[in-house]
Amino acid sequence: MEATGRTALWVCSVLFVLTEVSSKLINIPSLVHHGIEGKSLLLSVETHFPLDEVEIQGTWSHTKLSGTRTTLVTFTKDVSIPNMVYSDNLVFRKPNVSLLIQKLNQDDEGDYHLSLNIKFHNKTGLVIKEERTVHVTVDVPVSSPVIAKSPSYAVIEDKANVTWTCSVKRGTRVAFQWLRDNVPLAPSERYHFTHDNSTLLISPVRKEDKGTYRCAVSNPVSQSRDSRSVELNVYYGPYNLEVNSGQGLRTGEVFTINPGELVFFDCQADSNPPNSYVWISKNRNATQIITEGPRLEVRSYRLAQAEEYLCRAFNNVTQKQDEAQFTLVVASLGTGKEKHTQDGGSLSQLAAIAVSSFFIFGCMLLFFLRKTCHPKRVLMSIYNRPFAEQKRPHRSGHEDATEDFGIYEFVSIPGKMESTQVSSRSLSRLESIQDMHTTIYDVIRHVPETPSHSLLK
Numbered sequence: 230m231e232a233t234g235r236t237a238l239w240v241c242s243v244l245f246v247l248t249e250v251s252s253k254l255i256n257i258p259s260l261v262h263h264g265i266e267g268k269s270l271l272l273s274v275e276t277h278f279p280l281d282e283v284e285i286q287g288t289w290s291h292t293k294l295s296g297t298r299t300t301l302v303t304f305t306k307d308v309s310i311p312n313m314v315y316s317d318n319l320v321f322r323k324p325n326v327s328l329l330i331q332k333l334n335q336d337d338e339g340d341y342h343l344s345l346n347i348k349f350h351n352k353t354g355l356v357i358k359e360e361r362t363v364h365v366t367v368d369v370p371v372s373s374p375v376i377a378k379s380p381s382y383a384v385i386e387d388k389a390n391v392t393w394t395c396s397v398k399r400g401t402r403v404a405f406q407w408l409r410d411n412v413p414l415a416p417s418e419r420y421h422f423t424h425d426n427s428t429l430l431i432s433p434v435r436k437e438d439k440g441t442y443r444c445a446v447s448n449p450v451s452q453s454r455d456s457r458s459v460e461l462n463v464y465y466g467p468y469n470l471e472v473n474s475g476q477g478l479r480t481g482e483v484f485t486i487n488p489g490e491l492v493f494f495d496c497q498a499d500s501n502p503p504n505s506y507v508w509i510s511k512n513r514n515a516t517q518i519i520t521e522g523p524r525l526e527v528r529s530y531r532l533a534q535a536e537e538y539l540c541r542a543f544n545n546v547t548q549k550q551d552e553a554q555f556t557l558v559v560a561s562l563g564t565g566k567e568k569h570t571q572d573g574g575s576l577s578q579l580a581a582i583a584v585s586s587f588f589i590f591g592c593m594l595l596f597f598l599r600k601t602c603h604p605k606r607v608l609m610s611i612y613n614r615p616f617a618e619q620k621r622p623h624r625s626g627h628e629d630a631t632e633d634f635g636i637y638e639f640v641s642i643p644g645k646m647e648s649t650q651v652s653s654r655s656l657s658r659l660e661s662i663q664d665m666h667t668t669i670y671d672v673i674r675h676v677p678e679t680p681s682h683s684l685l686k
């Protein structure tokens with residue numbers, strides 16, 4: 230038991246020493262190389278052992294991407310045997326372990342494997358084996374990209390797709406990028422890229438796709454290169470149609486102008502190609518084309534009469550049109566009409582303030598009056614009986630109290646104002662003036678002089 234334990238410990242320490250030693254014996258600074266076709270590539274190996282104290286024996290071999298493996302060179306400190314097939318392109322100078330490939334071509338891609346045995350003279354024949362693998366890619370620098378568009382002619386918004394292609398004659402592992410007006414484009418709902426980004430499909434084309442396109446290419450061994458710029462023209466519109474005038478006073482879609490003043494109206498819409506414009510006047514039912522072109526001239530004397538106008542914009546390529554209607558009112562705006570339009574805002578604000586102040590003041594006044602005067606405090610419903618009263622000029626007592634029944638509001642009568650009117654009728658028949666403070670219940674209570682059956686008649 231003790232013996233096995235000791236053996237294990239010994240093995241461990243030897244392994245530790247070996248790994249410690251081997252990690253220092255050789256070093257390859259870079260295990261991945263991006264070579265350029267036609268250029269040389271040095272697979273550099275640093276050795277950290279005294280050559281005169283060791284014997285070495287090693288090989289460099291190459292595994293292509295396809296998987297075939299060939300030995301390139303076998304060497305010792307004193308001899309090297311290169312593979313005849315590759316010897317022209319490889320430089321190996323014993324005892325230097327580095328391998329130089331003189332002129333890279335794409336066949337040289339793959340893994341380069343170094344296997345090295347190092348035998349120390351003074352360490353009881355200890356042989357240490359070193360192995361390293363270096364990965365090499367060989368890239369071809371990219372040539373100038375060529376951009377193409379399909380279709381080559383201008384397209385109509387929403388009705389066409391556009392395909393952009395970018396191609397390079399030479400170049401490996403090419404990365405493609407697309408730019409419109411110098412802004413990089415990314416995949417979206419309408420922007421579709423092929424897996425390598427070399428093709429961009431815009432489906433469907435929209436107004437905002439209009440612009441100057443180019444593609445840029447790069448790869449690990451070349452700087453980015455741009456194609457020439459190509460314009461994409463998209464027919465669209467009309468959009469955002471509006472009518473404006475430098476003169477008159479505008480309120481929403483109503484223009485107010487001075488009588489006899491010559492006024493210009495301009496119709497504008499966003500459209501490609503530019504719209505054709507038609508101005509139409511609408512009188513009751515009849516519509517009439519007045520003029521064509523973006524500008525309308527109007528001079529009117531017909532005071533206080535609203536005239537309806539219409540600007541119609543038509544894009545003869547997209548076959549779409551839009552209309553804007555407005556009303557013209559002739560009214561005297563005064564001489565300083567420019568001032569008018571400018572001050573229009575503040576004037577209307579002032580007016581609004583004045584009106585609201587009056588309104589608030591009026592409300593307060595009304596409230597105050599209500600509080601002091603108690604209007605309509607008495608709402609005894611005697612209105613339905615003025616005829617009956619006239620027929621009975623003379624009354625005394627409560628012989629006719631049935632007539633006093635009716636809808637009475639729940640009120641008290643505090644003072645003079647309405648008491649006169651009330652007393653002339655009902656209060657005279659009530660016992661005293663104190664009853665003026667009574668309510669509907671009092672009126673009923675005072676009635677009983679009349680037999681109750683008279684009510685039932």
Ligand SMILES: *[C@@H]1O[C@H](CO)[C@@H](O)[C@H](O)[C@H]1NC(C)=O
Nearest residue numbers: 271276320322325326327329
């Ligand atoms: C081995 O050769 C390469 C070039 O062939 C050189 O750069 C390097 O310094 C050499 N190493 C030694 C130890 O001479």
Ligand SMILES: *[C@@H]1O[C@H](CO)[C@@H](O)[C@H](O)[C@H]1NC(C)=O
Nearest residue numbers: 388389390391430431432433
């Ligand atoms: C545009 O592409 C869509 C599919 O993305 C297709 O359905 C449509 O027919 C194409 N339009 C034209 C005009 O080619």
Ligand SMILES: *[C@@H]1O[C@H](CO)[C@@H](O)[C@H](O)[C@H]1NC(C)=O
Nearest residue numbers: 510511512513514515516517
């Ligand atoms: C306008 O048209 C309606 C029917 O469309 C008709 O009844 C009316 O008389 C017309 N008015 C004028 C002023 O032409």
Ligand SMILES: *[C@@H]1O[C@H](CO)[C@@H](O)[C@H](O)[C@H]1NC(C)=O
Nearest residue numbers: 502503504505506544545546
């Ligand atoms: C469209 O209208 C413009 C003028 O606005 C005219 O020059 C052009 O020929 C028209 N195109 C077609 C296809 O009608």
